[in-house]
Amino acid sequence: MKRNKNQKNKKKDRSILRTTAGDIVKGVVFAGVFTIFAILAFAFAIKAFSMESGPIPVVNQVVKMVGVFIAVWVATKKDKKPGIIKGIVAGIAYVAFGFLLMSLIGGEMGMIPVLLSDIAMGGVAGAIYALLLGLLRPKGKK
Structure with a gap:
């Protein structure tokens, strides 16, 4: 009986993990x-x-922050409460994906220290966005 219960819990955990990863x-x-x-x-x-190239770094950061927000919003929109961990992972995954995408477009690998600082920024911003979205979400909806 106990073994059967453990198997059900493992299946449920895998299902939750798959759904979370998919989100x-x-x-x-x-x-x-x-x-x-x-x-x-x-x-x-x-x-x-x-235009001059002066505003490019600023626009780049704004695009990254909006991108992290979109990634977190889509990933956590079904959650009933703030999904801070999911927000952190979504923010980091988006930044890593963006880094790879820009490296492919540029034809060369970007600077690793910049990637590490962007990953930290993506994780922190993802946590903050997930918290805010969870707190501002209407209570009657999923």
Whole structure:
């Protein structure tokens, strides 16, 4: 009897893990699509208006923060309470995915210290966004 109960608990744990991983991947993909469109739009604006390269780092950070928000929002939108751990993982996964994407587009590996600081920023921002989204979510909904 006890063995059967343990098997059910293991299956339930695996199901929760799969659902959580799926939510995070979905959030990262949505945020990645946003990032690609935002970068293309900004590149078009730079070209169309002959802008200087000064605002590029600022816009890059804004795009990253909005991307982390989108990843966390999509990943945690079904949660009844703040999913801080899920937010941290979604933020870190989005930053790592963005780093790989930009490295592929640029044709060379980015700087590892920058990646590490961005991962820290993604984790902290993901936790904060998950907490805020969980607290601001209407109580009657999932």
